Each structure stands twice: as structure tokens, then as C-alpha cells.
Amino acid sequence: MEKKVAVYICKGCDIGASLDVGALSKVATDECNAAICRDHECLCGDAGREMIKQDVREGANALVVAACSPRFMTDVFMFDGCRTERVNLREHVVWSHEPNDEDTQMLADDYLRMGVARAKKAEVPDSFxxxxxxxxxVVGGGVTGMTAALDAAGAGYEVVLVEREEELGGWAGKFKYRFPLSAPYRELELVDLKPRIEAVESNERIKVYKGATVGRIDGQPGQFDVAVKANGSSAEFRVGAIVQATGWKPYDASKLGHLGYGRCPNVITNVEMEELIASGRI
Ligand code: SF4
Incomplete structure (x- = not known):
């Protein structure tokens, strides 16, 4: 369908008082060759919309509304059979720059040029x-990854869980205690991941790769092609969604010598403290 570009410049919300709307209209018509350019005191009101609708009835089909943010009045500027490009003169130009200033006017001109270019070139994609x-x-077999895998499997989805280490559990598996998760929340709780690990490994919907890494992910949501490397071999499969639960790495404390690390034996990291607790040395 041949495009008929129509530009509408709103003068409300300080736009008309801050910009030379006549000069802006010339950018639309003389420079960008828009078939129609009109301005209005309040484009979102009934009279403003009716003005646009009349042009649509007469063949305008690529609309440029130079007014407020596209997040605002979204439905108001949708018209059957037309694409509407929004040019944000209000928030991006007049509310954030000096009014009636040469640079502000140039900014508005540029935004309008870009809006008209989008209106000319953009097409509604064919549906498929x-x-x-x-x-x-699920990438990562720590507590977060295992919980995500069990929840997804419980909701009826097939799950592939990839863990870099040879065992599931992640950092939490190395710790002895955790914050209390149940009332009265006074005592630390022992970390016991065994039931959760068993639940993951025995779940028929969850395929677990241990000692494995994700080598490649291509595609898009709903159609990700994944390659997993494990034990010298590679497996390829398609998934629809990916949960990244790859956890964290301890900071390299050797960079914190100014805090005494490496010089004072009693300055240790939280991971080293957890290891001392787990081994019963403190
Ligand atoms: S809300 Fe938007 S369309 Fe309505 S007067 Fe303000 S700038 Fe114009």
C-alpha cells in the first residue's frame, strides 16, 4: 500500500510556548515531504483526534504524532489501518531543555525528522x-537453579539442568549453616541440600548434566538452540526458555591487602570463614 505520511504537532503541555511550531511544520513538509502537517492546541482531545480521523478517512495511513511520550495516551493515537509513530517533544525536548532556544528547536527538528523517517520506512510485520x-x-545447579528446575518440572515442563561442578549444590552445599527460614527465626539452620538434590536427580522431567558447561546459545525466546559440553562430548538440543542461575564468585581478596588480608592471619573472607565452620575448626 502506498504510504501517505501525515504529521500532527501538538501545541499543548508547553510545546507551543517553547518551540517555533511553524518552523517545525516546515521541516515536516518541505524537508521530509510529509503529505500533511497540522498542529493543534490539544491533540489528545476530541477535536484533535477528530482532525486526525478525518485525514485517515481521506487516505492518511502513516501517522506521526509529535506530542508527549509514547508511554502516555498510547491508545488515544491508535487508528485502524494506520501505524502511528510518536515523537516525544514534551519530555525529551521542551520539559528538559531551555524554551525558545536555538538548540532546543534543533533537537525538536531532529526528533521530528527521525519520526517521519520511521513512518516512511517501518512496515507492520506479517504475522506468522x-x-x-x-x-x-536451567544453567547452574545451586540452590537457585535446583529450585527453578523443580518448580518448572512441577508445573509440567521438561527441564535440562547444567552444572559446571561434578555435584549439585553450589556454594550453599559447602556451607554448614544458613539464616533461619522458619519461625521463630532465632537459631541458624543446618544446610541440608541432600533432599533437594535427590528430588532433582530423581525427577523424570529433569535431565541433569554435571561437570558440564554451556558452549553455545543461538536463537530467540521459544526457540533457543543450545550446545552443552560434558565429559569431552557435546549435546545439542532446543529449549524455549533459559534460567540463568550461575551464582557468584568470591572476590579476589588478595586485592584487599590494605584491609589486612594476607598480612593478618585473622583477616579472612566469608568463604574462608564458612570453610572453617564447616570443618569444625571454629
Ligand atoms: S497530553 Fe500530549 S497530546 Fe495531550 S496536550 Fe499534552 S502533549 Fe498534547
Missing amino acids: EAEINKTVL
């Missing part, structure tokens, strides 16, 4: 049906 894969890839 994509095959959506329902398998969930």
Missing part, C-alpha cells in the same frame, strides 16, 4: 506462527 519449545534450560 512460530513453534514454541516448552523445555526450560
